[in-house]
Amino acid sequence: MMICMRTTLNLSDALALEAKARAASEGRTFTSFLEDALREHLAREIPQAAPQALPTYTPQVPGSLVDLDDKEAVWDALDASA
Secondary structure: OOOOOOOOOOOOHHHHHHHHHHHHHOOOOHHHHHHHHHHHHHHOOOOOOOOOOOOOOOOOOOOOOOOOOOHHHHHHHHHHHO
16 A cells, blocks of 8 residues: 655646646656656766865965054055055
8 A cells, every 4th residue: 555645836837737748648647747757856866076175365465574563554554455
């Protein structure tokens, strides 16, 4: 005895009409057509993406290091990097 679950799907009108037409042309029910399509999709292997290296960041230091205690030097460095 097969136990079935009833569910509601929201399909676009165009997709539902195309699926119903295909099911009818194959002499099968809409439900059996959707079940087989879903089984085929679920049977596909999911491609595993190769791990990618994280991007790195190399800060651009203008000219030389800036003394952060010297407000004028900081402003000059910011102006020079703009």
